[in-house]
Amino acid sequence: MFFVLELDKEIELPPRFFGPRLRETLEQKLHSEVEGTCSGAYGFIICVVSTESVSKGIIREGTGSASFNVKYKCVVFRPFRGEVLDAVVTQVNKVGFFAEAGPLQIFVSSHLIPEDFELTTADEPSFVSADGEVRIQLGSEVRLRVVGTRIDASDIFCVGTIKEDYLGVIGDPQA
Amino acid sequence: MSVTVPASFKTLVKLVAKAFYSGDVPPRDPNEPPPTTAKAKQQAEYKGLAIVVLNALLNREWTSEDDLARDLKLHPKQLRKTLRYLEQDHILQREHIKKARTRKQDDGTDGTAGEVVEDEDDINPRVQLNSFCSIDYPALLDMVQLRLHLMHKYLKDSVQDQDPIQEYLCPTPDCGSRYTTLQAPFLIDLTDGLFHCERCGAVLQAALGRGGEVGDEASRRQRRADLKNLQARMDAQLKPLTDQVARVKDMRIPDFGSLKDWAADNKAREARAANGGRGGGGGAGRANGLQGIDDEYRETQVEVDMGGGASSAQPSAAPKEIPRWLWREGMNVPKPGTAEAAAADAKEDAKQADGTAADVQEAYVTAWMEAVRRQQEALGGATTDVMPEQKEDVEGPARKRIKTESGAEAAGPAIKAEVKPEPSFPEEEPEWEDAAHPAGQPAAAAGQTAAQEPEWEDAAPQAGQEEPEWEDAGPSQAHDDGEDDLQWEDT
Numbered sequence: 001m002f003f004v005l006e007l008d009k010e011i012e013l014p015p016r017f018f019g020p021r022l023r024e025t026l027e028q029k030l031h032s033e034v035e036g037t038c039s040g041a042y043g044f045i046i047c048v049v050s051t052e053s054v055s056k057g058i059i060r061e062g063t064g065s066a067s068f069n070v071k072y073k074c075v076v077f078r079p080f081r082g083e084v085l086d087a088v089v090t091q092v093n094k095v096g097f098f099a100e101a102g103p104l105q106i107f108v109s110s111h112l113i114p115e116d117f118e119l120t121t122a123d124e125p126s127f128v129s130a131d132g133e134v135r136i137q138l139g140s141e142v143r144l145r146v147v148g149t150r151i152d153a154s155d156i157f158c159v160g161t162i163k164e165d166y167l168g169v170i171g172d173p174q175a
Numbered sequence: 176m177s178v179t180v181p182a183s184f185k186t187l188v189k190l191v192a193k194a195f196y197s198g199d200v201p202p203r204d205p206n207e208p209p210p211t212t213a214k215a216k217q218q219a220e221y222k223g224l225a226i227v228v229l230n231a232l233l234n235r236e237w238t239s240e241d242d243l244a245r246d247l248k249l250h251p252k253q254l255r256k257t258l259r260y261l262e263q264d265h266i267l268q269r270e271h272i273k274k275a276r277t278r279k280q281d282d283g284t285d286g287t288a289g290e291v292v293e294d295e296d297d298i299n300p301r302v303q304l305n306s307f308c309s310i311d312y313p314a315l316l317d318m319v320q321l322r323l324h325l326m327h328k329y330l331k332d333s334v335q336d337q338d339p340i341q342e343y344l345c346p347t348p349d350c351g352s353r354y355t356t357l358q359a360p361f362l363i364d365l366t367d368g369l370f371h372c373e374r375c376g377a378v379l380q381a382a383l384g385r386g387g388e389v390g391d392e393a394s395r396r397q398r399r400a401d402l403k404n405l406q407a408r409m410d411a412q413l414k415p416l417t418d419q420v421a422r423v424k425d426m427r428i429p430d431f432g433s434l435k436d437w438a439a440d441n442k443a444r445e446a447r448a449a450n451g452g453r454g455g456g457g458g459a460g461r462a463n464g465l466q467g468i469d470d471e472y473r474e475t476q477v478e479v480d481m482g483g484g485a486s487s488a489q490p491s492a493a494p495k496e497i498p499r500w501l502w503r504e505g506m507n508v509p510k511p512g513t514a515e516a517a518a519a520d521a522k523e524d525a526k527q528a529d530g531t532a533a534d535v536q537e538a539y540v541t542a543w544m545e546a547v548r549r550q551q552e553a554l555g556g557a558t559t560d561v562m563p564e565q566k567e568d569v570e571g572p573a574r575k576r577i578k579t580e581s582g583a584e585a586a587g588p589a590i591k592a593e594v595k596p597e598p599s600f601p602e603e604e605p606e607w608e609d610a611a612h613p614a615g616q617p618a619a620a621a622g623q624t625a626a627q628e629p630e631w632e633d634a635a636p637q638a639g640q641e642e643p644e645w646e647d648a649g650p651s652q653a654h655d656d657g658e659d660d661l662q663w664e665d666t
Contacts, residue, residue, distance in 0.1 A: 148339050
């Protein structure tokens with residue numbers, strides 16, 4: 001699920017950026033430092049929407065850098081158990097398959113794949129339905145439900161299932 | 176109120192016993208070596224014991240376990256083991272009461288007889304217990320329902336196999352690590368697409384269910400088929416039990432209550448039965464069991480000693496004097512403890528029996544006058560201070576009586592719990608005297624234990640005023656001053 005949050009961050013700027021474009025540099029630095037990170041408390045920070053306020057810089061003794069406390073708004077993505085996500089298959093193997101929903105990695109175990117799917121390793125490893133119509137292979141788009149999450153300080157990992165109604169392959173790999 | 180157990184509940188108990196307790200109860204410990212001697216073998220035979228015990232208990236309410244063991248011709252220890260197991264399974268309720276101590280066991284540390292014991296493990300093993308048990312129908316019903324529900328749920332979940340987090344076990348015997356799918360990114364080996372143990376590197380095996388079984392997809396499917404089969408069989412075999420539970424569910428559940436309540440109840444009922452002249456035909460069998468409870472639950476008798484020594488001066492058999500303000504028209508006033516009064520009463524009674532109304536009145540007047548005269552002589556005009564207006568006041572007679580009882584307010588009422596007369600300790604008498612004169616005290620006078628020694632020395636200087644602790648339990652009549660006695664304020 002996506003949220004817009006207001007967070008703050010301490011940003012350190014070397015003295016060579018002190019000048020008329022200081023604010024822009026600060027925002028650039030904030031974007032590069034914050035976007036794409038993951039915190040256990042808030043989830044993945046997808047992007048910074050706006051910078052709300054910047055505190056006065058404090059010169060660090062010895063280095064000459066200044067540190068600014070920046071308050072910013074950002075979009076975060078945090079998965080919850082029971083949530084349905086669309087994901088792209090990144091790896092298929094005997095024990096199941098891995099998929100990615102943006103920055104989030106999800107594993108679907110083979111026992112949470114419908115029973116008529118069989119693993120074939122002929123060309124590339126893939127799960128193929130009994131009638132051969134549906135294939136879960138590298139790059140397939142699947143809709144899955146999150147059944148378990150493991151949230152560490154700087155990482156989130158999910159376990160998903162496609163063994164339910166309306167879940168499963170929704171698109172073949174784009175060629 | 177008598178508890179009658181409906182037949183459907185009895186059927187339920189029988190079904191439960193046959194369904195769940197037909198084997199060894201308690202189950203045999205596989206690590207325990209089998210008994211060798213014939214006697215030990217017989218005592219270690221628990222097969223089907225629960226069925227026997229429960230059937231026997233169906234026709235009893237609270238029953239002494241010793242009686243039960245005798246009736247079933249079982250060793251009490253063996254029976255107790257089974258009962259304990261059934262109690263843990265919430266089929267029975269048990270209560271333990273300390274037996275009255277015999278002289279031999281009396282070490283003065285283990286509370287009193289008749290005390291209810293919460294946990295039989297907690298108490299000194301030397302204290303003997305009187306244990307009672309009965310079928311706990313409310314708990315039993317709950318237990319059966321929960322058990323059936325959990326069995327169904329377990330099988331249903333296993334069949335559906337929807338456990339979201341799959342477990343993986345390391346097959347290496349020394350390692351035995353367990354992992355879940357949540358750790359998948361750390362376990363996966365991209366070269367062969369399998370999970371490997373983080374510690375030993377062995378290929379992990381998927382766990383089937385919550386037990387320790389492992390297997391691939393094929394065995395998983397096989398297992399599910401087996402479980403489905405098992406579920407069907409279980410449903411079929413437990414159908415009588417489920418039906419019986421459904422039948423019984425909305426009925427009034429028989430409940431014997433706690434042992435104490437039940438015993439009191441039973442006693443009252445039997446007394447009623449005796450008064451009604453119906454006789455306790457059904458109760459006769461229980462009489463023995465009840466006897467024990469009566470002994471143990473004998474109410475603590477409290478003797479109220481008003482006014483200390485003053486009252487003891489009166490002859491104990493004398494009828495209490497009725498205060499003057501309670502005298503009423505036509506009342507026969509008894510006088511305290513005089514033979515003449517009794518004789519007068521008897522005379523009057525005899526006259527009343529055959530005489531006319533006038534005779535009765537005349538006799539009454541003479542008797543009354545006589546009584547008053549005697550009383551005045553005896554008390555020396557002590558009654559003259561009674562206020563005349565109190566004559567009409569008949570409210571709260573008991574309270575008034577207490578007030579006027581000689582010395583009642585001065586001394587304060589002392590209530591003494593009746594204690595069993597402590598056996599006298601002849602060998603301790605001389606020591607007491609020794610203690611009173613510490614100068615000449617021999618160090619180890621006649622087997623006195625070292626622990627008691629300092630107490631003796633402490634007590635010695637005040638021997639005249641204060642009784643040492645150990646004497647308190649003894650016959651308290653010997654003490655002159657009531658202050659050192661065990662005392663409670665009358666409230």
